Amino acid sequence: MNADFSKIIAGEFGLAYGNVANTIKLLEDGATIPFISRYRKEATGGLDEVKIHDIKLRYDALVALEKRKLTVISTIEEQGRLTPELRQRIESTFDSVELEDIYLPYRPKRRTRAQIAIERGLEPLAKIVMAQNVADPMSAAGRFVKGDVADEAAALAGASDIIAEWVSENERCRSIVRASFRRTAVVSSRVVSGKEADAAKYENYFNFSSPLRSVSSHRLLAVMRAASEGLLKMSVAVDDDDIMERLSSTVIKRSASDKVADFLRAAVKDGYRRLMRPSIETEMISAAKEKADDAAIATFVDNLRQLLLAPPLGHKRVLAIDPGFRTGCKVVCLDERGGLLHTEVIYPNAPRNDVRGAATKISRLVEAYRVDAIAVGSGTASRETENFLSSIRYPKEVKIFVVNENGASVYSASKVAREEFPDYDVTVRGAVSIGRRLIDPLAELVKIDPKSIGVGQYQHDVDQPKLKEALDYTVESCVNSVGVDVNTASKELLSYVSGIGPALAANIVNYRAEHGNFKNRHELYAVPRMGDKAFQQAAGFLRIPGGENILDNTAVHPERYELLGMIAADNGCSVADFVKEPSRFADIDFTHYINESVGLPTFKDILGELEKPGRDPRKSVKVLKFDDTIRSIDDLKEGMVLNGIVNNVTAFGCFVDIGLHEHGLVHISQLADKYVSNPSDVVRLHQHVKVRVIEVDHARKRISLSMKGVEQ
Secondary structure, three states, X not given: OOOOHHHHHHHHHOOOHHHHHHHHHHHHOOOOHHHHHHHOHHHHOOOOHHHHHHHHHHHHHHHHHHHHHHHHHHHHHHOOOOOHHHHHHHHHOOOHHHHHHHHHHHOOOOOOHHHHHHHOOOHHHHHHHHHOOOOOHHHHHHHHOOOOOOOHHHHHHHHHHHHHHHHHHOHHHHXXXXXXXXXXXXXXXXXXXXXXXXXXXXXXXXXXXXXXXXXXXHHHHHHHHHHHOXXXXXXXXXXXXXXXXXXXXXXXXXXOOHHHHHHHHHHXXXXXXXXXXXXXXXXXXXXXXXXXHHHHHHHHHHHHHXXXXXXXXXXXXXXXXXXXXXXXXXEEEEOOOOOEEEEEEEOOOOOOOOHHHHHHHHHHHHHHOOOOEEEEEOOOOHHHHHHHHHOOOOOOOOEEEEEOOOOHHXXXXXXXXXXXXXXXXXXXXXXXXXXXXXXOHHHHHOOXXXXXXXXXXXXOOOOHHHHHHHHHHHHHHHHHHHOEEOOOOOHHHHOOOOOOHHHHHHHHHHHHHHHOOOOOHHHHHHOOOOOHHHHHHHHHHEEOOOOOOHHHHOOOOXXXXXXXXXXXXXXXXXXXXXXXXXXXXXXXXXXXXXXXXXXXXXXHHHHHHHHOOOOOOOOOOXXXXXXXXXXXXXXXXXXXXXXXXXXXXXXXXXXXXXXXXXXXXXXXXXXXXXXXXXXXXXXXXXXXXXXXXXXXXXXXXXXXXXXXXXXX
């Protein structure tokens, strides 16, 4: 098969054929998405990462479909039933559903009632009745009574089984049923009798129904999860009578006698109810589930990207606290790079309430380790600990930040944490993780499985391979968009750099430990297994602040160093002069230097890097002050307006941290004074917002909030 995938994808996505073909060629040659989007704009026509990723996914799907076609053709050919027309139909389809419909009559299957009837010699009778050239099926059945066929009734029953299977495998009939399901199917759920208490969290779905075509992602996933747990009964309803009438009118000719029509109508009904309906229902639910998965994954990916690209504090000294009550607050002091300097335990909260002793220790630590900021974990005792810290008089100005600690416990017990801190227990490792998240969220969070970070929605219910691909791509995209300091990055962070991976990342860290910091990018060639291909893909995303070459701390790729040197020489200056005065570079006529591989997009990117060498695309971190008078959910009153931080965005709204253990929900209907179809259009992760309390459910510890009419 010689299908032109580039042509197919270009047509589906509305893109130029040449740009798609070049993108696919680069992907086939092993180039990564970040590298292609950043350094091969001339080849792709400036396609961004999202479009390149979409092209890759569709290309992979088409390759998989092509392999499936080969299997289908081979199987039918082995049966001796492959005709030139059938081969042409298979080769020309690029719809997986259509391919499986074509294959269905030929697919090896378990011994069915129809196959048993065929073995008994009843297929000719089924063909006679299906041709509808007899007045009475019973009269045609007589000559088939022999062997295992006891009488005419048995013969007709077997013929009916054969016709039922034919109908269920007929492409046109399946299209009719499929179209009806798409148009009219309704998914419903009911609580299982006696399970009301166990299913309390699914109370909204005790008596739920929605058109399958428009059911929201989170509702379908919730119903399916509850059904799998045996708490809800899920069903799909369509107008079966209407479907069977449509199928019958397709199969039965107007010239058919009443007896033949009645016989065929019964066979169609059997084929639909016993064979086709369960198959199409499963297919439609799977399609709805796939759509719901895609929506949930998209929300997860969007949240993860915002979390990874959260504003870093930067190279500051941090005192980090994992707060607690009975076991105390674990305190660590970190240097500018996140290195552990000191560990301590204080007990400012109940039951000890050693406020004075704890305050003295914290004040001394701030002075001794020149602490610039304090990071407080957002878990148990967070609010109490933050209030305690705010009451201390420090020897210097210190800002206090509440840091989302989701996943910190996962990190602290991981192999990565044990390798980093073999002599410390999980409590110290957890506090270190909290502090490092403030210094550089991206560098720390890449060490944790994204599913443990707490920004997903039904992440354990969706297609896991698809989720993993999406999350891995997102992490890789974020890491490469920021760039990585090759002299300080962990092997976990380096492993996400374009073209590197875990093994080469470990080699870089080991080489660095043995030989010291890299002075320039080309020294990377000395790292074991760093070949030309890996260097090409990785070099532009690795930074060397203060290195021998000023360009090594920019996103300018080393493959353009020689060109820049030539341009500088032609203009009587050095490359360093371009960095000092980017306007000198901007004023150059680049037409003399443009060729097939280097065009205006590349020169525009280079100018951007010269203007801001070593820039970090992330914003600056900000402090949010919670309301001091709100210590517990019991302090909340309807109408209160409070400061909050968005800590999770879902399809149905967002959750906001207002400084309590319980986070409040701003339902999608309460996000704005206008209609909102997607919460991500209004709020972002870590956004500082003002919210109004509209309801407090003390029994279920649920807080309902609104942003309507609240000035932000």
